[in-house]
Amino acid sequence: GPSVGSATHGIHQRHAHGHPAQFRAYGSCGQCLHDYATLLSGDPRYRAALGTGNDVGAFAAALQRGGYATDPNYARKLTAVADTLSRVLGAEPLKLAAAAPIAAGSGTL
Template identity: 50%
Template sequence: LFGIKAGSHWKGATTDIVTHEYVNGRRTQMVDTFRVYDSFEHAFTDYANLIGNNPRYKGVVEAPNAIQAAHALQRGGYATDPRYAEKLVAVMNTLGPLPAAQDFLADAR
């Protein structure tokens, strides 16, 4: 769901996928290893842990709104696409605002 790469610390299942990275400002096709999950719940929980427990994404957690969180995610190095935050905000804008007074926090086990 989130395209989280499987670094050397990842002990779960993996899969190799053709992806695109920006290297020296150029979009480059490559094969990389990504994490595999047993369920959507596990994918969301791992993403919540990655963002919530990694100091490089502190700005995401502390952002006062979704747009600033998207830019903090890019600044944290989540994606190499220089337009990642802009694209994420565009997707959010197509969905419209979330209903008020609901708890949308993921379970960070």
């Protein structure tokens, strides 16, 4: 599908290395979220993340263990962003939000 090039960085042996990369481009947020759900539900590396229920920290840690990101602090950073959004938006902690399982092939999140 369509893609866009952008500068990014990866972490290898505890050092960040900048490089250009191609990223998927989407026509809508819904398309992006559907693709993300398909990736997580279809790749056995991320199966543990789908079993974390409503716990954002456990979800992020399972993604990191599955190799989703090269940053060794990925789970901590993602959890911090979720916690900040929760505070800024005045919401309950995200790990308490209602969640429903992703049904493979359902097209629904």
